[in-house]
Amino acid sequence: EPEVTQTPSHQVTQMGQEVILRCVPISNHLYFYWYRQILGQKVEFLVSFYNNEISEKSEIFDDQFSVERPDGSNFTLKIRSTKLEDSAMYFCASSEVAGGDTQYFGPGTRLTVL
């Protein structure tokens, strides 16, 4: 069964450093998403991406965040200058269509900002 993959599984960084989290969505999917989950809290939507542009973003997704699909398979989330409060699990997801279609989540990247 096809699945979403994410690398690395765990990233440790110093406050103020830039990090790039990588995702390979399911190959025939057209819609891509990033969510995050701070330890013990809810899964929160960050951004959705379609046709090489952001289609929707939350208030969390400020200027420190950016997304990119640099080639035909990868989907990345960049945090320019990490803060302590960015420590969380970051989940990538993809879906065939939008409008409430089933989203398939990756295993997540645990980001720890020291």
Added chain:
Amino acid sequence: LAKTTQPISMDSYEGQEVNITCSHNNIATNDYITWYQQFPSQGPRFIIQGYKTKVTNEVASLFIPADRKSSTLSLPRVSLSDTAVYYCLVVRRKAGSYQLTFGKGTKLSVIP
């Protein structure tokens, strides 16, 4: 989107059927009810989606009454591996609607 309310936690013995009820009083005509499952340190996993009446797949059944103000996820004969958090989501199936809004979910603990 309609707010959902579900129990914070439930316990069940192995082999029992588990029913988790979710209320969504303000559900709209365009909205579907979707359930996801999340194991610790893993991403959420889609379980089932429905609009009304009953939907069944190899994992679970979803019961939705005619007024659609609530829904019940039914897990037949649970095992220890079903211990997870279960999320009830209201999803609007229309163009331009992308994000999933997760609540706190129901933490199901299956006891041997």
